[in-house]
Amino acid sequence: MSRRVVRQSKFRHVFGQPVKADQMYEDIRVSKVTWDSGFCAVNPKFVAIIVESGGGGAFMVLPLHKTGRVDKNIPLVTGHTAPVLDIDWCPHNDNVLASASEDTTVMVWQIPDYIPTRNMTEPVVTLEGHSKRVGILTWHPTARNILLSAGGDNVIILWNVGTGEALLTLDDLHTDLIYNVCWNYNGSLFVTTCKDKHLRIIDPRKRLVVAKNFEEPIALQEMDTSNGVLLPFYDPDSSIVYLCGKGDSSIRYFEITDEAPYVHYLSTYSSKEPQRGMGYMPKRGLDVSKCEIARFYKLHERKCEPITMTVPRKSDLFQDDLYPDTPGPEPALEADEWLSGKDAEPILISLRDGYVPVKNRELKVTKKNILDSRPPVGPRRSQSTCDTNFSRSAFEELLEEIKSLRQTVQAHEKRISDLENKLCQFTNGTD
Template identity: 35%
Template sequence: MCRAPAPPAGPARRAAREEAAALGAGTRPAARSAEPEPDATAAAATCAAVIKMSWNPQYRSSKFRHVFGKPASKENCYDSVPITHSVHDNHFCAVNPHFIAVVTECAGGGAFLVIPLHQVMIWNLDTKEVVIMSPVKTIDCHQDVILSMSFNTNGSLLATTCKDRKIRILDPRAGTVLQEASYKGHRANKVLFLGNLKKLLSTGTSRWNNRQMALWDQDDLSVPLTEEDLDGSSGVLFPFYDVDTNMLYVVGKGDGNIRYYEVSADKPHLSYLTEYRSYNPQKGIGVMPKRGLDVCSCEIFRFYKLITTKSLIEPVSMIVPRRSESYQEDIYPPTAGAQPSLTAQEWLRGMNKGPVLVSLRPGSGLLSPWPLTPERPLSNSMASVSPQLFDQTQKLAVEDGQRPFSLLSEKVPRWAAEHRLEEKKSWVTNGFDIFECPPPKTENELLQMFYRQQEEIRRLRELVAQREVLAKQLELEIKNLRMGSERF
């Protein structure tokens, strides 16, 4: 409760004596001024300010506020892996839906490469050559060892950090430096482009050797937008950004915890959510692409921790707690697929294009496929179909989760089609896609999957009914075209 400060003792006593004397004489006391005293006005304003501030929320509202990390059980971990004891600051692990690649400790010698550490080399992997002899571009604007690099979404910019602790933004095709950070208060170690936000995030140390992360505007590297000190540990911080959820995960080498934040274009740009804690420190870490996650359990990110002390690879899933068992559209927007949007030659010629997007809904396909190339001209009868009906056909195809229906033929290399068919066969076991949803292990999971299948069957029946209506409309169109041609 807010109280106004008491007035001085002298004026209060004098006013009381005057009022008592006036009442004793049978007269009315003199009317006081209607204006409040200055002290009372200030106290009232202070109370109003306190009440107003108390209504402001302390935390930013977010649907990812209660994301929690769930380590995999012992039978789902990878045991007896001789993880490397190298002291280099690297992830030592790469993951996709089919394989896990880990740098291991081995005795004796082996094949090795000697490469200059201050150069960035761009290689053309879209070739039939067994051995690639030379890169297509060499960028040698750095004066020391390169510590980190990151491409932006469409491949037009490349951000790097060097041992001189400076951040540089390069044109990867021309090899020229577009911007260079000269800020002395942050010594960068790792750098990362934050999707389409036109921002960079770097991790490193402050002037007082505290671990720190900084957010930058990619168009102005003079001063960071915000800085945040984390702790005084010495391990390198590895940032991982989820473009779909705008969540930032910060993993420290030698730490057991994983911090995660939500990134926004407005201030404050970084909003701390919570952290996953574990007693097992990680030597390195890998990340599963979005297309390999379990959408049935609302998993939005998955790490693979390399625990050297136990020779163990431990998956850690980041899960949004939801009661509904249906597919959650709000936490699974269209994401980048495995299909490239450009060839190597197109990129080298200066073309920029974002990734090909796919839907994570089970049974869905590409949302932004390659442009179709006509192999032969359309016949007159097919060209006379009304554009409204053609657009309606495309809309139905997209709703069905398939590629849009087209009257044009797509030109695809034979080896690509055979590889795609072979890859699809390896994903399907007994008619069940093992990467879209794992098989049920308990009776409860089996019942939940049964209900989801019933819902999918109802949706497919509705689509079949719509297609029947569309087929009848097409028959009427063809009949009208034939009648029109017979008249002439």
């Protein structure tokens, strides 16, 4: 008599659940553009969502704590002249986000920690080099300021955002539309999928395809019979891959191991409403006190709904086996080091005490004409105070003006107080 042996795994009982209603984002006009990106990007500070916009392209940026109903007049990021197709947060600076558009440009934005009072229209840098729409963006995982873009012209460009210039242009490796691009762990290679039904592993510095046309898959997993787009998210710390069907209402997750059959089905999270897009939180943005191993931001018709994936544990202690050291926000290389052929593993951080996002760090741009258009990093001020080339006399003059204004305010406060006292006496005298 045979007995079925259940495979042992600490992730076998992972379960997904939505957050409470007051922790969702509501009244969001999610973009209706027919493109296969996730339309959403998140990091430990913000959630960014591509939205409908008349006369161009736009996306909104919300602090993670700013949940609930979104004001219909909330300021947007509106620099593009055509619909935005993809957005991606910089892994080394939580205030820097890149956007790609049908207007053939890529823009990089410095997002302030405060909520602006008006639309943001001036990016830190605009990257121009594609001849058709740009639909794919992904930052280098270990090198500072390197951004990859892929467009409808079948061209991949690697940019140095710090100088606003193209480092590498790969225009002869794909024969058709590029569907997706993903870096490997240390950023030495990246993989692409293409409409020509080929998957390519590319060494960008050698401008070569180092692997293509895999003859036999290691494992084959049939998902379903629908023709919707699958958005894959892979967590190297847990070796779990999450497959989110765009237009579907489920998230399927599998554990990848080095033992046959290599791909092990874990479970499926299902909800009532189909998802129009999906954002995936980096590991350092999770709540380790609740044994949260993944968090998704699911876009519905008018709503963004966070979904948490949790391993059930009774202990309140830090779970070392669930949270190995994970890539942190510090880059391991500079752009010129990587371009010269150097590779480095990500700089890891521990999540034992939870991750606290660092303060707003400016994107360093070395080209003078780009630097001139950089948005302010503090609260909105008058034009005179935005000038970084203050003289000593101008600074002292400003201090005197502030002192004078303070005295004026104090005088008005005293006058108002006296009038209130007289009014009170007059009222008492007439009763």
